[in-house]
Amino acid sequence: MDTGAIDNFYREQFGRILATVIRLVGDFDLAEEATQEAFATALEQWPGEGMPGNPRAWVISVARHKAIDHIRRRARFEERQGELQRLIELENAPADDGAQESGVPDERLSLIFTCCHPAIARDAQVALALRTLCGLTTEEIARAFVMPTPTMAQRLVRAKRKITAARIPYQVPPPETLAERLDAVMTVIYLVFNEGYGASSGDTLLRTDLSAEAIRLGRILVELMPALAEPHGLLALMLIQNSRRDARVDANGDLVLMEDQDRSRWHGEEIVEGLRLTAEAMRSGQPGPYALQAAIASEHARASRAEDTDWRSIAKLYGMLVEQRPSPVIELNRAVAVAMAEGPERGLELIAAIQRRRALRDYFLMWSAKGDLERRLGRFKAAADSYRRALELVGTAPERRFLQKRIDEVERVR
Amino acid sequence: MEYLLLIYSSEAGNRQRPAAEDQAIFGEYMKFTQDLNASGKNRGGNALEGVSTATTVRVRNGKTLVTDGPFAETKEQLGGYYLVDAKDLDEAIAIAARIPGARFGSIEVRPIMKLPG
Missing domain, CATH: 1.25.40 (Serine Threonine Protein Phosphatase 5, Tetratricopeptide repeat)
Structure with missing residues (x-):
């Protein structure tokens, strides 16, 4: 049993285990601490004793006991009624929580919606999602966002305090607010992706770690909400954009425009998966903004040479997108596609229209x-x-x- | 869990509103309050006199400093509040969204702190 295998297990399972422990413990902050400690115990014991038969249930059970210890200590000091109540409940809860692999429900969806709750500041939503669902450390998140670790730590602490103090519910939102809240979740995931893909500052154009984490989050969302079209669109969009990562910068780290990229360096398997997901997202008949963006990315991915690009289709898709999400940035992209399909003059006319509204200056x-x-x-x-x-x-x-x-x-x- | 729903809106804007519209909004508030009572979630609430009647009190170095006006001068003023019982923030937000003033002003949602013991 080497630590590499435990690392992989941590990466893959942290979010899912934490999601369950939060439900058991009923306190976001405490659950996170207890889960961290349980993984630390695993790292001590597993290399010598081997991985237990059901490692997920093992970690959940250890985390639960760590949480009980914490509450017991706190309760003794402060004699808080609520804490004691909680303790009694936790100690008397059936001990076989998650004892069977199949018996551990996947509760990451509740976690996603809690982390991306609109009552939490957007920056903090992003940090929380990376911390809890992807298991990134505070240092890793701080480094990714080029920010001092104490600042990031404080941001996380404040967010977690708000979840507890304002009682942000730990649940999948009811149908009447689901669409709107899912939108917020997807925004956070795409923000993480873009932070990694086109780093907004610093000298590295690609901070691939963040893109990979966003794709992982996107996969979780598709896995958990398989019937919805937009998460498919989002994942497809990220995969296809990410497939160009090696061709997007040259040996000096300089940006290469899509038309000049060596398309043999695009990652074929990501494109294949992206195209398949796009088709699924578009099948719904009324494609949303992520499905449309994925469809645009697909058009580029399908062209084996830049001159084979179907710009007319792309211009049309941008037209549909602008109707759903009126935005000068999308209008600009549409202008570029129209320029490719109908000539630069038409494109400049559309750009002039954007400028007349004093947008994007x-x-x-x-x-x-x-x-x-x-x-x-x-x-x-x-x-x-x-x-x-x-x-x-x-x-x-x-x-x-x-x-x-x-x-x-x-x-x-x- | 209890939440205080603070109703902010522009007093100047409220003064300019035609009387008929004012009446209609008043009616909406009556209806909202009745519904809230019926749901058993109302813990109290009041409309407030204008901010020109507000007094701010601070004690510094044992001395009481009294100043005229609200603590913060903003475009929107605190005009009233409801204290409601909701199971979590989402329910509190849902109730806040039904307050007529949410449409032209803002509702601040503040959880009531639970004191130990």
């Missing part, structure tokens, strides 16, 4: 897209100006180098 992708279309039309001076505006607004080093290269190109031909 500080969005570097708007300026770099505008620069690209102007470059294609041979308007090199205008293109250089747009690229320069983009350069002023951009954050990561690889993106800056990319724009500088474009500026040099258009200045040379002028």
Whole structure:
């Protein structure tokens, strides 16, 4: 029994075990502490004694006893009535909680909805989901978000305190609020993915750990809510985007546009899975925003060469998306797709319409897209100006180098 | 668990509202309160006089400092409250969303602290 196997077990099972312990213990914070301690005990005992027959039930049972110890100690000091009540309940609960592998219900869905409850600040939702469902340590989350560990620790503590003090329910929301709350959950997962895929700051373009964790969360959601289309769409979208990770940056860590990417370096198995999930998400007849975005990503994934891309379909899908989620960023993407299908001039017209509403003025992708279309039309001076505006607004080093290269190109031909 | 639902709205906005609309909202509040009573979740509540009648009290170094007006000057003012009994935050939010003032103002939901013993 090596520690690698225990590590894997931790990664895969932490969220699921914690979800059960929270229900048993009824206290989010205490359950987390007890579950951590139970895993620490496993790490001490299993290498010598071997993994127990039902490791999940073992950890749950140890965590439950750790929690009882904690409550007993607290109750003795403070003589709190509620604590004593809780203790009696816990001690008298049937000891065989989760004794059979199949008898442990998967309660991660309650955990997901609790972590992503709208009464918790968005940043804290993201941190909580990574902490509890993916089992990331506070240090790992802090590092991923380029933040001091104490700040992240405080954010987590505050969120957990709010769950307890305001009594945020530990449950899957009732049907009347489910759709809205599921939306919040998917936003959090996609936020984690994007934080990993297109890091908003720092010198590394890909923080692959976070993308992988988001995909894991997406898989959990699909597994737990198999009848719903949108989680399929979200997972498909993440898989297809992630399939391009190796082609997206060159050897210097510089950004490579999709049209210039070496498509043989796209990960085929992720694309296959993504296409299958997209088809399932689109089958519902009324595709939601994630299904539509996955369908757009699928169109790109299907084209074996950039020039084979079906831009007309993509422009149409963006049109549907903009109707559901009116947003200038989606309009910009639509403008680019229309430019590819019908020529740069049509694209620039649509961008001009966005600009007339004074939207996206500080969005570097708007300026770099505008620069690209102007470059294609041979308007090199205008293109250089747009690229320069983009350069002023951009954050990561690889993106800056990319724009500088474009500026040099258009200045040379002028 | 008890929650205090604090009803904030703009007093200036309320003053400008036509009388007929005012009457209608008053009726909605009566209806909401009756429903809340019927559900057995109402623990009390009141409408408040305007913030111009508010007084803020602080004690610093043993001296009582009294100032005119509410603690925080904001665009929306505390105009009333309900104290309700709800099983969790989601139920409290659902009740808060039914308060007529939620449509044009904001409802702050605060759990009542349980004191030990």
